Amino acid sequence: MRVSVIGGGRIEDEASTRAEAVGRELGRRGHTVVCGGLGGTMEAVCRGAKAEDGRTIGILPTERPADANDYVDVPIATGLGHARNALVPLNGAAVIALAGSHGTLSEIGFAGVYDRPVVGLETHELPGIEAVETPQAAVDAVEAAVSE
Template identity: 40%
Template sequence: MLQIGVIGAGRCDEKIYRTAFRVGQLIAERGHVLINGGLGGVMEASARGAKSRNGTVVAVLPGKMDYCNEFSDIRIATDMGHARNVIIVHSSDALISVGGGYGTISEIAIALKEGKKVASLYPPVVIDGMKVFETPEEAVDYCISDS
């Protein structure tokens, strides 16, 4: 069982939401744990997708226990703001970014620096070392493969 981080913005459009939802479904269907930041947007969508397939979702929150989306099973309150991105990266075997902004870019960069696999769908930027995919299936397959 792997721990797959799903990263992206706290607000997103319907296309990004549907994509993140499908990523969450696939992670759960394949028996892996989903880790994310516990807020809205991509984080909520991926968690919701995982829960629709009886998956396990770990939320690493930027604040205290004051807010977390309802689809998270385990809530880790860091009260560290954006610094919690390092915890998400280090707790994940691989990461999938779906859209995103500056916070997502920071997580991608940290993950690549740490030698983690990073799959991206609709990336905000393309950084050497990350792999860009067209479908959630391709992104999840890459993250769970041995290569």
């Protein structure tokens, strides 16, 4: 299945390691990562997925597919800027939210609009987000939510 992974565009080493582990777990289980296609969380999760021969889709805010990080298989240029945040959760069956700021919050909001299950790992504590402790638990939770 396609799983949207959202989080900060600028992150520290610990958050990068966590995002990469989420990507590895998704790739290992044969899921496709959908993300915003740029740096930070997006690059780390794609790097992890690719390390496990996973597939990645980057929904870019810019008009240039070449702006995608090096680990994106399918770059989708939108030219929409932050408005593309609506498209990231729309294109996954579920969402894994990692640490982030306003953009991540907007994507969480759109996940609710589109009735996508949201699993949180070190992210905002909000109603409707199932909090988990590990990358493995995050993928377990989205798999369980989608199979219900």
